[in-house]
Amino acid sequence: MDFFKEVYRLAKQISRGKVATYGQIAGLISTPRAARLVGFALRRSPNDVPWQRVINSKGMISIENLHCPKELQAKLLKNEGVEVFKRDGNYFVNLKAYQWQPK
DNA sequence: CGAATGACCAAGC
């Protein structure tokens, strides 16, 4: 089963200017408990996947290390028109206003 | 092939 593939496909369906949560994506693939795998998948995502539109359930950007600084994600989201707040070195998004609603 | 991994989450102190 290409779980990752499903993750990528759904990620691509997220509207510009919207964001989704890991748990939300997992639920759409009918494996709600595999939220961690969504993160796992997005870490190894191809270049054509809008991984920056996927954040954790609290609206916080949880990236910290590696070659994907959370600043980059925040910047990308801002470019798409998503309002990003910075608080104590972490970036947050108002989920109520910007969460993506699947069809 | 068995064991570790992980950009999570909900429940429990």
Place this chain on the structure above:
DNA sequence: GGCTTGGCCATTC
């Protein structure tokens, strides 16, 4: 009400 704990399950090594 903030912090810790344990479970989760496909991928990776």
